[in-house]
Amino acid sequence: MGGQTWLAYTLAAVMIATSAYCLSRLAMSWRLGRPTERPVDAAHVLMGLAMAGMLVPRLRIFWTGGWEIVFGLGALGFGWLALRELRSPKSECDRPRHHHFQHVLACGAMVYMLAAMPSAAATASGSGMSGMAGAAARFPTLALLLALALFGYVIWNADRLTSLAPVAVLAAARVPVPGLAAAGGAGTLAAAARLADPAGPGEAARPRLAPLSPRLAACCEIAMGMTMGYMLIRML
Amino acid sequence: MAGYAAQARPAGRLRGRALATEDQRAVPDVRRMVQLALAGIWLLDGILQYQAFMFSKGFAQMLSATAPGNPWFIAGPINWAARIISEHGTSTNAVFALIQVLLGLGIALRPTIRVALGASIGWALAVWWFGEGLGGVLNGTASPVNGAPGAVILYALLAVLLWPPRQEKPASFVAGRCTGPVLAKALWLVLWGALAYMALLPVTRAPKALSGMISGMAAGQPAWLASIDNHLASFLASRGPAAGIVLAAVLAVIAVGVFIPRPGAVRAILALAIVTAAALWVAEGLGGMLTGSGTDPNSGPLLALLALSYWPLASRTNRATESEAG
Numbered sequence: 001m002g003g004q005t006w007l008a009y010t011l012a013a014v015m016i017a018t019s020a021y022c023l024s025r026l027a028m029s030w031r032l033g034r035p036t037e038r039p040v041d042a043a044h045v046l047m048g049l050a051m052a053g054m055l056v057p058r059l060r061i062f063w064t065g066g067w068e069i070v071f072g073l074g075a076l077g078f079g080w081l082a083l084r085e086l087r088s089p090k091s092e093c094d095r096p097r098h099h100h101f102q103h104v105l106a107c108g109a110m111v112y113m114l115a116a117m118p119s120a121a122a123t124a125s126g127s128g129m130s131g132m133a134g135a136a137a138r139f140p141t142l143a144l145l146l147a148l149a150l151f152g153y154v155i156w157n158a159d160r161l162t163s164l165a166p167v168a169v170l171a172a173a174r175v176p177v178p179g180l181a182a183a184g185g186a187g188t189l190a191a192a193a194r195l196a197d198p199a200g201p202g203e204a205a206r207p208r209l210a211p212l213s214p215r216l217a218a219c220c221e222i223a224m225g226m227t228m229g230y231m232l233i234r235m236l
Numbered sequence: 237m238a239g240y241a242a243q244a245r246p247a248g249r250l251r252g253r254a255l256a257t258e259d260q261r262a263v264p265d266v267r268r269m270v271q272l273a274l275a276g277i278w279l280l281d282g283i284l285q286y287q288a289f290m291f292s293k294g295f296a297q298m299l300s301a302t303a304p305g306n307p308w309f310i311a312g313p314i315n316w317a318a319r320i321i322s323e324h325g326t327s328t329n330a331v332f333a334l335i336q337v338l339l340g341l342g343i344a345l346r347p348t349i350r351v352a353l354g355a356s357i358g359w360a361l362a363v364w365w366f367g368e369g370l371g372g373v374l375n376g377t378a379s380p381v382n383g384a385p386g387a388v389i390l391y392a393l394l395a396v397l398l399w400p401p402r403q404e405k406p407a408s409f410v411a412g413r414c415t416g417p418v419l420a421k422a423l424w425l426v427l428w429g430a431l432a433y434m435a436l437l438p439v440t441r442a443p444k445a446l447s448g449m450i451s452g453m454a455a456g457q458p459a460w461l462a463s464i465d466n467h468l469a470s471f472l473a474s475r476g477p478a479a480g481i482v483l484a485a486v487l488a489v490i491a492v493g494v495f496i497p498r499p500g501a502v503r504a505i506l507a508l509a510i511v512t513a514a515a516l517w518v519a520e521g522l523g524g525m526l527t528g529s530g531t532d533p534n535s536g537p538l539l540a541l542l543a544l545s546y547w548p549l550a551s552r553t554n555r556a557t558e559s560e561a562g
Contacts, residue, residue, distance in 0.1 A: 141526060158345050162347060233284060234286075
């Protein structure tokens, strides 16, 4: 890593902050019943921790093989969700039809990076990613392709960022709730309000539970994609 | 996450915000798609700039290598910039990389697109001068196969052509909606005509010149790309001058092709331009991105993107744009 140790530490800090924020989203969602995409937030918590460990080996909290299994299962899970999205009629799908493909891709990229990273070399080096660059050179084309796809999703998320409704708008409206829709629920904010406060049917029309900020969730996607892309490019 | 996009119908002040965001969620038009592709390439450039090689003395040496043969007003600033980068490698390179990442994100974010496109023009011109020595145009080393007229100047050209004007001009292709179709076609003619001319210069047409250039690109590449480039180089080893003339002829046809009044013929010419750009990109070794020392994907993808921005649109889209402009 040489002169870029500062960069590895900076990115590791960003990843830990992102991970902590996504953990807080999960906690708020469970405690307060505010809708969010729990699988995505959970994946971001794990990815942030794993990437921080790859960038700065002393931050490693789990063994590499374990992470590979976790993200392999994550890729399968998101793949299943993506297939379900593709098969569902467009009118029933309240998000872009390829929404979950970026998470399949991210999990796949994590598995690739973990598999390519020689744990012994990285641990011995003491400074992040120095072992990755040399060992992954066997598959540079795959690393570049994964990085290009991730950058594509970063740009796509950035383009959509301002089109995502602010929480204030969502709070004042009846909007589909993806988390509930995915779970087979009613799929409206009013339904979320009913779940949290089953006082009476009259209350259902006046939604009380705003989803957690979709714009910040998109920012997490962007941060994750850029950091992952950087790590892949460093492996060329 | 996208499920939260402005599907809301709230009343009052918030309704305006919801409707505004709903408008933004419309299917991206062709210009927006090309803008996003340009944003992606800027982002890629920025991240490539964070590679370990760029923080080393090698990057400064790579820059100073573009100075020899150039006039003093080009060579002097290049050497000055290379010296600064050599002395303050970490900080200057980190700033360069950050600027390019911000340009990419700025173009992708709708509220900042004009600022980012404007800044990208200034940055691209500065890099073209200080970093690429005007792409070797003045020292006789420019060839379509080595990225002439300098990949970075194509970023500036695309930024101009893809600029979102307050009032669009009627044109059958997105590149003409800011500058007007006549100027846009003139820029196309100048660019591809210059490439055709450069293909006839000794640096490309001399015996073994093309072959040597392409085999040089193979160094440090993965086996599959090195194999393609080496095979291409050995094929061209005895056919250099003829290949240069064929390349010049193809580039000249592309240059004048956009003036054909029939959209079908223009589409065929633009398809040829995209194929040619792809072939040049392979010959360029994908800009050296797979070697760990590539700063950008070189000119191939940008030439293809340029061709897409000249693609004749369906007549229904044209009518809609013309009526809006009128």
